[in-house]
Amino acid sequence: MKKHLITLFLLVNACWVFAQSSSQCARALSQAELAFEQGRLSDIISDYSNSNSGFTRCLEGGVFSVDEEIRAYKLLTKAYLFQDDEEMAEEMFVKLLGVDKEHQLAAEDPAELYLLKDKFKTEPILRVAVRGGLNKSLPSVIQNFNTFQTGQKRYNEKGNDTGLGIGFWAEVLAERHITKGIEVASGVQYRIATYEIEGEMIENDLNYVAKNTSNMLRIPLIARYSLNYDNKDEDGNRIKLLPYVFIGGSFDLMLKAKYLDTRRTGGTAYTLPDASQDLKEADQVSSTNVSIMGGLGVRFRVGRSEVDFFSIELRYDNSLFNYINPDNRWANKDVNFGIGHVEDDLTLNTVSISFGYTRSLYIPRKRKQYR
Amino acid sequence: MRYLFQIIIASLLIVSCQIEDENAPAPDETYVKYYGELTSYEASDIEIIYDATGEVAEGLIVFGTKLTENGDTDYFILRTDLQGNLVDSISFGYSDTLDIQPFGSPDGLADDWTGDGVKDRFRADEFAGQIQPINGFGYAIIGSSSITINALGVSDWRWLTFGFLDLDLEPIRFLNDTLLARISDSGDQLDMVGNDIILLSSGGFLLAGGQEFDRGGGDTDFDNYFMKLNFDDGIVFESNQGISGEGEDDILVRVFEKSNGNLVMIGSSNTPSLLGENAGVNGVNVFYLETDENGTPVNSAAYGIDNVNNNVVYNDQVNNAIRLSSGFGIVGTSSTSQNQRFGFIMNLSNNGIYLSGNSHDSSLYNTESVTLQNTGRGIVQAPDNDLVMLGQYTSFTSGTNSRGGEGMFVKFDQASNPVEGAESFFGLSDGNDNIVDAVTLPDGKIVAVANVDFGGGVKLISIIKLNSDGSLD
Numbered sequence: 082m083k084k085h086l087i088t089l090f091l092l093v094n095a096c097w098v099f100a101q102s103s104s105q106c107a108r109a110l111s112q113a114e115l116a117f118e119q120g121r122l123s124d125i126i127s128d129y130s131n132s133n134s135g136f137t138r139c140l141e142g143g144v145f146s147v148d149e150e151i152r153a154y155k156l157l158t159k160a161y162l163f164q165d166d167e168e169m170a171e172e173m174f175v176k177l178l179g180v181d182k183e184h185q186l187a188a189e190d191p192a193e194l195y196l197l198k199d200k201f202k203t204e205p206i207l208r209v210a211v212r213g214g215l216n217k218s219l220p221s222v223i224q225n226f227n228t229f230q231t232g233q234k235r236y237n238e239k240g241n242d243t244g245l246g247i248g249f250w251a252e253v254l255a256e257r258h259i260t261k262g263i264e265v266a267s268g269v270q271y272r273i274a275t276y277e278i279e280g281e282m283i284e285n286d287l288n289y290v291a292k293n294t295s296n297m298l299r300i301p302l303i304a305r306y307s308l309n310y311d312n313k314d315e316d317g318n319r320i321k322l323l324p325y326v327f328i329g330g331s332f333d334l335m336l337k338a339k340y341l342d343t344r345r346t347g348g349t350a351y352t353l354p355d356a357s358q359d360l361k362e363a364d365q366v367s368s369t370n371v372s373i374m375g376g377l378g379v380r381f382r383v384g385r386s387e388v389d390f391f392s393i394e395l396r397y398d399n400s401l402f403n404y405i406n407p408d409n410r411w412a413n414k415d416v417n418f419g420i421g422h423v424e425d426d427l428t429l430n431t432v433s434i435s436f437g438y439t440r441s442l443y444i445p446r447k448r449k450q451y452r
Numbered sequence: 453m454r455y456l457f458q459i460i461i462a463s464l465l466i467v468s469c470q471i472e473d474e475n476a477p478a479p480d481e482t483y484v485k486y487y488g489e490l491t492s493y494e495a496s497d498i499e500i501i502y503d504a505t506g507e508v509a510e511g512l513i514v515f516g517t518k519l520t521e522n523g524d525t526d527y528f529i530l531r532t533d534l535q536g537n538l539v540d541s542i543s544f545g546y547s548d549t550l551d552i553q554p555f556g557s558p559d560g561l562a563d564d565w566t567g568d569g570v571k572d573r574f575r576a577d578e579f580a581g582q583i584q585p586i587n588g589f590g591y592a593i594i595g596s597s598s599i600t601i602n603a604l605g606v607s608d609w610r611w612l613t614f615g616f617l618d619l620d621l622e623p624i625r626f627l628n629d630t631l632l633a634r635i636s637d638s639g640d641q642l643d644m645v646g647n648d649i650i651l652l653s654s655g656g657f658l659l660a661g662g663q664e665f666d667r668g669g670g671d672t673d674f675d676n677y678f679m680k681l682n683f684d685d686g687i688v689f690e691s692n693q694g695i696s697g698e699g700e701d702d703i704l705v706r707v708f709e710k711s712n713g714n715l716v717m718i719g720s721s722n723t724p725s726l727l728g729e730n731a732g733v734n735g736v737n738v739f740y741l742e743t744d745e746n747g748t749p750v751n752s753a754a755y756g757i758d759n760v761n762n763n764v765v766y767n768d769q770v771n772n773a774i775r776l777s778s779g780f781g782i783v784g785t786s787s788t789s790q791n792q793r794f795g796f797i798m799n800l801s802n803n804g805i806y807l808s809g810n811s812h813d814s815s816l817y818n819t820e821s822v823t824l825q826n827t828g829r830g831i832v833q834a835p836d837n838d839l840v841m842l843g844q845y846t847s848f849t850s851g852t853n854s855r856g857g858e859g860m861f862v863k864f865d866q867a868s869n870p871v872e873g874a875e876s877f878f879g880l881s882d883g884n885d886n887i888v889d890a891v892t893l894p895d896g897k898i899v900a901v902a903n904v905d906f907g908g909g910v911k912l913i914s915i916i917k918l919n920s921d922g923s924l925d
Contacts, residue, residue, distance in 0.1 A: 228484045228914075230538045286490040287910065347490065349882065349907025411924035417484050418904065418914075419880045 103146075106139030110149050110156075117156055125160045126169075147385060151181045155194075162193050170197060171447070178203060178445035182388045188317065200451040204258060205388065205441035210266065212394070213251035214435025218276040220246075223403060223426040226410065228417060233281035234425070243277040243290055250274075250433060252301065262310030262325075270299040270331070274431055275341075282421045287347030291422040295338040295366065295404075295429070303329030307380065319387060323380040333370040333400070335361050345420050353420055358413060365409045365424070367402060374398045380439070390439040397432050404429040481917070482897070482924045484878075485536040486904065488912040492519040493528060495913045496580040496595075498889050498901035501531070504588030509894050511539060514901050515583035515593055516913060518543045525577045527595060527631075528913075529621060534893065536915055542621045544631065546576035546597050546613075574601040578613070581647045581661070582706075590618040594649040594659060597633065610643035611635045612661050612677070626683070634679070636663050644677060647719075648707045654745070656682040660717055662703030663692055674701040676739075678717060680747060689747045695722050702739060706773040708780070710802070713745040718773040718782060718800075725756035727806065736767040738782055740804035755806045757786050757796045765789040766811065768796055771829050772889065778866070779807065781839050783831035786811055795828025795843045797864050808868035812841060814875060824848050826860055830889035834920040835896040838871055839864045842900055844886035845877055856880070859887035859902045861922040876922040879904055887916075896920060 113136055116124045128134045132141070139145050140153050154177035161170035174197055177184055183203050186195055220236050227234060237246035252270035259265060275294045282288065305327035309320040338360035344352040360366045378394030405424045416422050487493070495516035500509050511533045518528035526545030532538055576597035584592040594614040600607050612634040616624040626632060636642035642664040649659050663677035675694030682688055694702030704719035721739035735756065742751040757766040766786040773782040779801040786796045798809035813823045830842035843860045856879075863874035879885025883905030890900035902914045918924060 226483070229486045282486060283488070283490050287906065345906075347906065347908075348910035351880070351882065351907075408925050411482060411484065414878060415881055417924075418878060418885075419882075421486060423484065 103144060105135060106144045107149065109136040109139055110153055113156055117160060122160045122164050125156065126164060129157055147180060151177060154180060159191065159194060162197060174201065175445045182386050182441060182443045200447050202446055202448055205443050207442045208256040208439050209442060210254040210256055210437050210439040212435050212437030214433050216248045216250055216274060216431040216433035218246040218248060218274050219430045219432055220276045220427045221430055223428065225425050226423045228421050228423055229282040231281050231284060235279045237277055238279065243279045246276045248274040262307040264305045266303045266305065267301060270301055272297045272299055274429055278422065280422055283347065289345040289420045289422055291343045291420060292341045293338065294341050296336040298334045298336055299331045301329055301331040303327050319382065321382045321387065325380060326377045328375045331372040331374060333372055335366055335368050337361055338366045340416065343420055351419050353415055363409065363412050365406055365412050367404055367406055370400050370402050372398050372400045388441040392437045392439065394435050394437065396435065399430045400428040482919065483536050483917045484914060486912045486914050487530055487538060490910055492909055492911040493913045494903050494911060495888055495901045497582045498891055498899065499583055499585050500891050501585050502587050506587045509534060512899060512915065513583060513585060513591065514913060514915065516580045517578050522547065524575045527578045527580055527593060530913065531621060536917065540621055544623060545578040546574060546599065574599055576600065582649060584649050584651060586651050590616055590624065592616050592649045592657060594646040596645040606641060609641040610645055612644040612646035614646055614649055614659060640666055642666060642672065645703065647705050650707055650709060652709055656680050656688055658707050658715060660704040660707040667696055674703050676702045676704045676717065676719060676741060678704060678747060691747045693741060693749060705770045708775050714750065715743045715745065717741040718770060718780060720770045721754055723754035725754050727755055727758060735765060736769055738768050738770055738798055740800055742804060751804055753804045755798065757809050757811050772831050774831050774833060776833060781831050781833065783828040783841050785827040793825050793827055795826045795841050797839055797841050797868050799868060810864060810868035812862055814862065829886060832890040832892055832898060834863065834898065835892060836920065837866060840890060840898060842887040842890050853881060856882045857884040857886060859885050861887065861900065863922065874921045878902060878916060880906065883907060
């Protein structure tokens with residue numbers, strides 16, 4: 082109990098000290114801003130130059146809130162700028178950008194500050210997006226193959242025996258803005274895609290279900306156009322909602338493909354062991370493929386600086402080439418004879434919904450022509 | 453916003469692209485097809501259907517049996533195109549719900565056997581033999597029917613039955629009936645079995661099989677039976693031939709017509725082998741019988757498979773034979789004195805002289821390194837002139853998988869030596885499956901017909917289009 086009381090006392094004390102400090106720092110910043118308004122620029126600079134001054138200690142000691150820190154660096158930038166100390170003005174501006182990555186100047190900011198900002202790259206050098214979601218496979222049959230006469234083969238029709246063909250995917254993309262809301266992105270994606278087939282060898286009497294699951298490593302390359310990328314609302318704030326569309330392509334590398342939960346009913350029921358042969362090892366599926374993709378989504382600016390994004394996206398992946406290796410279509414006797422299934426030639430397409438988070442990365446620096 | 457919509461439309465157009473693989477095999481290259489409903493089917497023969505000129509292959513026809521709703525088996529005929537797609541099928545046979553008039557019974561049996569003034573109805577289990585497509589006419593079928601007439605206390609009395617179907621698979625009425633029978637002695641209910649029917653160049657048909665005789669006393673035995681039949685004149689001749697002896701059976705399996713009009717019949721017999729192998733009741737051999745066009749024997753010979761390295765006796769039961777340019781290719785199953793069974797293949801010359809033969813004692817698929825027993829059911833000549841034996845492997849263990857009876861495909865060269873890399877098996881892992889026959893298509897692929905056992909009484913007919921080495925792809 083005694084120990085807890087001491088801890089509580091120390092915590093309350095620390096809060097009180099911090100509140101006192103914050104209050105003093107806010108006063109120091111206000112005094113500095115007042116000095117700027119009164120034209121006492123040298124007072125501000127000398128105050129900043131004095132490491133023991135309250136203003137400097139608040140700034141360097143991290144006591145300022147982020148907003149206060151932005152105001153402080155902006156104030157120092159302007160002060161150095163008007164004192165014609167361009168080097169220090171640039172240094173302060175870089176520090177400002179360190180706190181506020183894409184600092185938006187206000188209408189009342191001086192033209193000199195606008196000119197200074199133009200000398201710097203304030204856009205992110207790169208964005209890193211992490212995205213994950215669910216996909217539904219939409220196999221597109223190129224050519225039908227059957228072992229039975231009814232030809233009744235259904236894909237991903239939710240029924241008693243089959244599911245919807247739901248899979249999962251996740252990707253990490255590096256993105257870069259090119260111009261006017263157009264970005265390019267590339268990275269790696271891991272995708273699990275599943276399609277389920279129900280075949281009626283003898284209607285209602287001899288049926289099978291085959292569930293083909295593939296794991297792919299994909300390398301997407303995407304071009305995206307975002308609406309409102311650079312637009313501001315009537316109040317001069319950047320618009321928070323960015324609808325976008327994108328198209329792209331992907332090189333797909335098959336890691337593994339298997340039949341899961343594949344079984345026949347009718348006669349003596351038969352289930353293919355889940356530990357059956359890897360279809361990639363057996364060369365029954367294409368080891369590589371190329372896909373094109375397109376989609377639309379919307380990004381929301383998040384974070385204090387509103388330079389990071391949360392996004393929701395709908396995507397359609399269209400594989401260009403046959404998922405099945407036609408040369409080895411009949412290689413697995415237990416599937417062909419035991420289950421009664423043979424794969425159609427098909428492209429394994431998917432539609433997906435995903436959620437993502439994009440982090441913007443910056444290295445504030447002068448543009449090349451100003452270095 | 454308009455820009456956004458334009459991009460969306462362009463994106464949709466782009467992502468709807470699909471590149472078809474031009475190298476993907478067309479469906480007619482290789483395939484596995486199942487046929488049937490939820491009952492039991494069993495095939496015995498497959499043939500190619502040609503057009504009226506006999507030059508253009510148009511489809512495939514399979515002859516077999518089907519278990520009916522009444523619990524008996526009927527003849528079943530199934531027709532497909534060359535891609536294995538079902539065209540049509542028909543089943544028929546003796547039934548206790550149909551009136552069928554027996555044909556040509558030697559002692560003049562009427563259809564009213566019970567003498568009650570009403571046509572008798574009886575049920576039979578049909579056993580399919582061969583089907584013979586007749587270009588531009590239809591099909592001839594032959595088999596056996598196991599008759600049951602409860603009113604007479606008759607059970608499993610085998611009749612040789614045959615019939616004709618038109619090009620639409622409709623049974624043709626012939627001598628007032630659609631399914632015709634030859635029966636042996638009605639008093640003792642001796643059996644006749646039908647195994648083959650061919651169209652002769654003279655226009656008649658030659659039927660062959662076996663007829664059971666009771667020599668008095670001990671066991672009955674079968675003799676070769678053959679008959680020439682004309683549509684207009686009925687029976688031209690019929691004859692028996694064989695060894696008379698208790699249990700010494702001679703049964704013809706396949707018949708052929710030589711270019712000089714002589715008739716060649718191949719089957720199994722207890723006739724002693726010219727190669728010196730055992731004969732008699734303990735030794736069954738391949739039998740070659742040649743007659744003139746009137747059915748008068750002009751030549752005969754018997755040969756057996758013999759393993760010179762041991763003293764094991766091989767009793768060789770012929771199951772099928774084909775005509776080759778060099779003579780005849782024969783397949784069957786040898787039962788050995790060590791109670792094992794192996795498929796065998798044999799080549800005879802045009803004059804019935806033994807050329808080569810071999811027993812298939814492969815252990816290729818058996819990881820337990822013991823000889824895998826098998827049976828030989830069908831034979832076909834591959835495009836490279838090698839002979840393919842079709843049949844069944846008995847249960848075996850391959851790797852970590854244990855398998856039930858599997859359809860067998862194995863190739864032999866013209867000297868009857870196994871061809872390396874041309875052996876394969878097909879079927880369900882736990883079913884009792886077998887391949888019974890095959891044909892070679894004009895494109896060089898081989899189409900085998902198999903009986904595939906799904907368990908629970910469900911057996912389907914399957915046709916499998918293979919490469920000439922037995923591979924599916």
